[in-house]
Amino acid sequence: MNSTLSGKQITAIGLMLFALFFGAGNMIFPPFLGQDAGTSLWPAIIGFLVTGVGLPLLGVIAIAKVGDLETLANRVHPVYAVIFTVSLYLVIGPLFAIPRTGTVAFEIGISPFLPEGSSTGVWLLVFTIVYFIIAAWLSMNPTKLVDRIGKLLTPALLIVLGIFVVKSFITPMGEAQAPVGPYADGAFFKGFVEGYLTMDAIASLVFGGMVIASIKSMGVSNKKSLTKLCIQAALVAAAGLALVYLSLAFIGSTSPNAIGIQENGGSLLSAAANHLFGSLGAVILGLAILFACLTTAIGLISSCAQYFNKLLPKISYKSFVIIFAVFSAVIANVGLTQLISFSVPVLVFIYPLAIVLILLSFVHNLFKGYSLVYRFALIPTGIIGLVDGLSAAGLNVSALTNALEFLPFFAQGIGWLVPAIIGAIIGYFIAIATGESKKVVITN
Numbered sequence: 001m002n003s004t005l006s007g008k009q010i011t012a013i014g015l016m017l018f019a020l021f022f023g024a025g026n027m028i029f030p031p032f033l034g035q036d037a038g039t040s041l042w043p044a045i046i047g048f049l050v051t052g053v054g055l056p057l058l059g060v061i062a063i064a065k066v067g068d069l070e071t072l073a074n075r076v077h078p079v080y081a082v083i084f085t086v087s088l089y090l091v092i093g094p095l096f097a098i099p100r101t102g103t104v105a106f107e108i109g110i111s112p113f114l115p116e117g118s119s120t121g122v123w124l125l126v127f128t129i130v131y132f133i134i135a136a137w138l139s140m141n142p143t144k145l146v147d148r149i150g151k152l153l154t155p156a157l158l159i160v161l162g163i164f165v166v167k168s169f170i171t172p173m174g175e176a177q178a179p180v181g182p183y184a185d186g187a188f189f190k191g192f193v194e195g196y197l198t199m200d201a202i203a204s205l206v207f208g209g210m211v212i213a214s215i216k217s218m219g220v221s222n223k224k225s226l227t228k229l230c231i232q233a234a235l236v237a238a239a240g241l242a243l244v245y246l247s248l249a250f251i252g253s254t255s256p257n258a259i260g261i262q263e264n265g266g267s268l269l270s271a272a273a274n275h276l277f278g279s280l281g282a283v284i285l286g287l288a289i290l291f292a293c294l295t296t297a298i299g300l301i302s303s304c305a306q307y308f309n310k311l312l313p314k315i316s317y318k319s320f321v322i323i324f325a326v327f328s329a330v331i332a333n334v335g336l337t338q339l340i341s342f343s344v345p346v347l348v349f350i351y352p353l354a355i356v357l358i359l360l361s362f363v364h365n366l367f368k369g370y371s372l373v374y375r376f377a378l379i380p381t382g383i384i385g386l387v388d389g390l391s392a393a394g395l396n397v398s399a400l401t402n403a404l405e406f407l408p409f410f411a412q413g414i415g416w417l418v419p420a421i422i423g424a425i426i427g428y429f430i431a432i433a434t435g436e437s438k439k440v441v442i443t444n
Contacts, residue, residue, distance in 0.1 A: 005229055013214050014236025020207050021200050023101055023296030028265030029197050030245045034252025035268055037187055040179040041253045044191035049242055051195025056204040057238040062361040063208025064230030076374040092203050093304035094324045096343040098297055099331035102128045105293035108266050109286035128329045135297040136325035140318055157291035164284055165247040167276045174257025189412035196347050202354045206303040349389030352381045352416045367428050370436050376427030380419035
């Protein structure tokens with residue numbers, strides 16, 4: 001058995017992880033942030049990097065330390081572990097994230113090339129069928145993910161992105177303008193919450209298991225070696241994500257003079273690509289989007305299939321791959337706008353729960369692993385996240401939001417932070433008072 005891997009192997013796994021994280025949404029959100037943040041780009045992008053890069057990195061490390069998501073969530077309660085894990089897999093799987101990869105790939109990578117007057121619905125149906133057949137085929141053997149993604153698709157994605165980014169630096173489109181909206185007086189917090197939309201912090205709790213499986217397939221089984229190699233691979237992925245996000249945000253911040261203010265990141269990238277490369281720009285952007293979406297879809301389908309095969313072993317892994325691919329193809333035909341509108345409230349609710357769980361895992365031994373610490377931190381987090389989610393869904397919860405306005409950072413969308421900290425402290429002292437320490441087994 002190996003206790004280490006070569007730099008080339010670690011890089012390949014890191015590139016695989018980068019590609020799994022870097023979906024279409026990750027391309028769209030940074031440039032749009034750059035456009036609206038303008039001269040406040042730095043505090044905004046730093047906030048975005050905290051939730052879009054820092055938390056995913058911590059999530060992978062947290063899973064590397066404990067083995068899998070359900071084991072981590074089991075520290076709260078066994079029932080919570082099942083409910084939270086199933087919910088998370090469904091959110092980043094067939095309900096939202098997987099279908100979104102197909103829809104975004106079509107909207108930006110295919111739709112601009114369709115003949116005028118053609119039926120978009122028919123073309124979307126045909127495209128999603130072909131797209132998810134390919135994604136399912138590439139997901140059938142998870143042990144080959146490093147070769148297929150880390151060594152093939154990721155380099156292709158990086159080459160296409162590199163061409164786009166280098167051109168934007170050589171011939172910048174203009175100067176940054178004054179920040180608009182929340183970026184004018186709260187750029188960091190706005191960027192922080194925008195990072196939720198990448199789904200990467202919750203995806204890291206899934207992808208961490210895939211990194212472990214990939215390393216084990218290379219002959220490493222020692223726990224300390226696994227953790228160390230996972231961290232090294234995660235650092236490669238984090239560095240790649242940070243570099244790309246900074247580059248895309250720069251493109252967005254310098255774009256208004258040349259292409260005007262755009263309504264979303266997709267149209268901004270399309271217009272920027274056309275400005276920088278002419279008609280060839282649409283082809284370059286389309287390829288980048290297609291590679292980004294496909295790699296993420298493969299990772300999500302494989303992860304979800306592995307988990308539900310473990311939960312329901314009578315149904316084979318390959319059967320779940322087919323089930324999720326078919327279901328996602330159907331959902332994708334609902335349309336991108338509808339998918340995003342459905343997903344945002346759910347993300348606003350579940351994301352804080354994932355963040356608190358990840359952060360507590362790093363001080364687990366410090367508070368002696370008391371489950372009450374997890375519970376008392378997550379209860380207020382869940383309540384406040386639910387209110388924020390209902391508000392994001394457009395429901396009238398003004399009575400609840402007005403009652404919570406006193407909380408620090410509530411207006412910035414992270415009102416759960418201080419209650420989570422206070423809850424953890426209360427849980428710690430209750431655990432000591434009730435003698436929970438006698439029942440606790442500390443695990444790394």
